[in-house]
Amino acid sequence: MRRGFWPLAGWLYLGLLAVFSLLPMAWMLITSVKTQFAAIQFPPEWIPSHPTLDAYAELLSPGREIGRVFLRYLLNSLWVSTATTVLGVIVAVPAAYAFSRFRFPGRNLLFYGVLLRNMFPAVVFLMPLFIMMRFLGLVNTQLSLILTYLTFGLPLSIWLLKGFFDNIPIQLEQAARIDGASRFKAFLLVVMPLSSPGIIATAIYSFIQAWNEYVYALTFLNDDAKLTLPVGLQHFFTEYATNWPGLMAASFIMSVPVVAMFLVLQKYFVRALTDGAVKS
Amino acid sequence: MVRHRADYLYVAPAVLVMVLVIAYPVWFTFYLSMFSTPPNLALEDKIFVGLDNYARILGADSVHEASLNTLVWTVASTALAFVLGFGAALALNRPFRGRGLLRGILLVPYVISAVAAAYVWRWLLHSDLGVLSALAMATGLRSQPFNFLDNTDTVLASLIMVNVWKEFPFVMIMMLAGLQTVPDQLLRAAQVDGAGPWQRFWHITVPHLGNVSLVTVLLLLAANFNGFTIPWVMTGGGPAGASEIWITQIYQLAFGRIRFGLASAYSVILFAVMMTMGYFYVRALVGRDRAS
């Protein structure tokens, strides 16, 4: 790369932006290793004078009450998010494929209809969805959450994957079919492998949406044993007090899996967007 | 039709689940918007009032005040997130060491929970105990804490800042993908022809990004219009309604004041505005699809 004004400006810009991005995470981390008393001082201790990992130790030790509850929430969250993600892929891939390849009547209407999900605010749907889940006998089941979360991720997933499939030459499939493969088999053997970055990208997206959701989880579940992590965060507040180190440690632990996942898999995300939707 | 029966099987699960989760709530919201649901009555005993709820929402001063806030919140959040994110994408769109890591760092705000982020930001911006104030005071830049959130003049801007923080990474990654589709040969050819960086940017890069920009902006507008967590957790719409937007008012009406009927009418108005916006947008998208 040529040296000069632009790369330098770029570095400066990215540096500032990185500070901006990480500031809240940094504060989260610093607070999480303080004692409760130290956490509320003003001016604050920039570097904890008596750092302690107590908050983490409590949260992560299954032998203690807090840890037992927190780890259960963690497992519940993993289960709900993973199930949402897997189901999301199973549902989105064929739909996106059909929108890309087939010319059935009402195709455009259905496609844009699916995209409309993002237009409806989640909080407005809270009560009617609850009534419906009750009608379906799904209140207090994690399935109610999985179904709801599925629809958060689907619009972007379908849109992204459709773009992806659009760019896979139809001749490849046709070649496979001439060799005797069924349409489904051709799809499975030719299209799926070629579109794996797109599938991974949509999977990450669905996972994050499900992982962080709070309001529906709070409303739909009535059993401590079934709750997910974001709802668990409320256990660090009472009417009069907040356990700041505990809350920050829990938030931090909650962020780790998704941040790590994104760090590892982000290149697929970019590639998926590049090869997929954006190009069309 | 028969010819396509199998085709529908592919989309059926997706459409079914979307219909299940959307159709009933939408119908229910429309239906309930015709009823008065005072706090002393069970929902079954609601009173039919026709379009009265709509009249009350459209005539309320507090709604008018919130409309301006909603417009500013939605447009400013979208515009700033777009500019910031696009800038980051441009700066990242060249190979250098540590690019992957830096890109990962910049994605962090997008990935972490909005609720947790809102709590931390509330603390960072707090008018008495704010971490940013303490930083400014420790370095001698200020003698008094900043008043970001308890000030009717600055509260909305502060919330927009937090919202932009949460959303710019999404723009960044979308635009980064878009930038990588700009053909290198074209750029190099232009350079050979003597075009400067600005000219190449305006005449080659920007035209290639039309589609992805439109989609990104659409998704941002929808997300911001419904952006609930950050204002609700940080200020609850205060002080004195200065950071109240439509969606926080709807929530307040539904759950703070238990006026489900009024809240439903308000929601329908919100849907209608979104749909109109969405319609023009989708038309633009389809138009570009056809053109390309």
Place this chain on the structure above:
Amino acid sequence: MAGYRIGRRELLAGAATAALLPGALAAQGNKTGVDASTWTPDYINKLAGTADYDTAAECAKVVPLDYKGRLTYWYWGVNQASTEIERKMEADFFAAFAKTYPNIELVKQNLDYNAMLDKLRTASIGKSAPMVARLPILWGSEFAAKGQLMAFGPTDVGYSEDEFWPGALKSVTWKGKRYGVPTNNETMAFIWNAAIFKEAGLDPDKAPASWDDVVAYSKQIKDKTGKNGYGMVARVNAGNTPFRFMPQLWAYGGGALDEAEASPTYTKIMLNSPGAKAALQASYDMYVRDKSVPVSALTNTQTENQDPFIAGQIAMMISHPSEYALMIERARKATGADKQVADNVVANMRYGLIPRGPARRAVVFGGSNAHVFNPNIVEGGMDLQAVKAFVAFMTGPEWSIKLAWNISNPGNVRGFRTKWMRERLDTIRFLDVSTSMLPNGIPFPVLPQSAEIMNIIVPNMLQNTLTRKMTPDQAAENAAKELRALINDL
């Protein structure tokens, strides 16, 4: 402790004039052995440890101990921000219930205070309410008015109504019927930092006697020390706000409705009364004119005041009994240099009565009630025997005091006679002072709109004043107009 003595002296005067309780409770003295006509710290001390009760035997009279059944229960219980003793008491409670009624399967859900109301409303509409819920005192009437609760009072679980405070019974009454059993009741008190008082040239052991004094002290503290004087709370949609502002409003002679009068009708609007305007003016003077209170009062809940109070940055505030317990525990856990600071704060903490105003001394009568939901909206059907067993167990003298250990007081007044009251008095400093405010307690209006009045209309009125969007006068008139619309809307 001088602050303590002054509190006691003032209290004797206060108890003699308090209208809410003595008459009603004097008569019940014979039945329960608790007589509130002489409700003073001395009396509370003398009473403690004078009686023993057998919880299992009392419950067995209501439901046989071998009863086999199932119970669903939602409550707002301990969590990771609670003190260790609260957590222990709650764990003991569930263990003891399981031991007393080994064949009742208990499915419980512990909910966050801020999330519980919305969740319960949604669940009631969706017909998946629990059988029993323990709710803060303000919430029950809304569910009762909607027919979502079952008529169920103290007598349904074998207790005499005389065993509960009249104010608490009022809070579970809707259209003449009881819709709940009080579990615990408490009043807040005034808390201050003696060291900051001293630094500002004030008598470190004397609480401000009146709300006018609070305004003056707050200014003097800010001017002399740079620290915030009074810990104001004015966030909208936060239960903390009315618990701190209404005592001031009532003291100046105002009210939301006529809840502060001897026999309230809840139909007269008093938000625009001269007393209400005077209280607003006092808040305006502190926030806008003197700038002697936290700037963040508009977005703060009590949490954001308690933290700086412990850190020595706020001089005085209205405090819930549980906050004191929490501060002690935090100080105990502090380490190194923090330990010194924390111990200092605890040593400098003083508790006293909430100031009086021109009209009266007042405090919000707080607490929780156990409610039973209407069988037709209960998920999985109702098991009334299991409900009775559980509510009897929870609201008896033993568990109503143990579950209230350092955060409240027993709803069942016989709890005051137990040895556990003795133990609490011996270990919790200031407990007798905060407990002795009970006769000054005023319950919020018992109306389904109460939550809206207290959590939205009143805080909005404050915010409109403090942001100078309106003058105190305009804000009061505006709030009165909103309140009138709300009352007429039904």
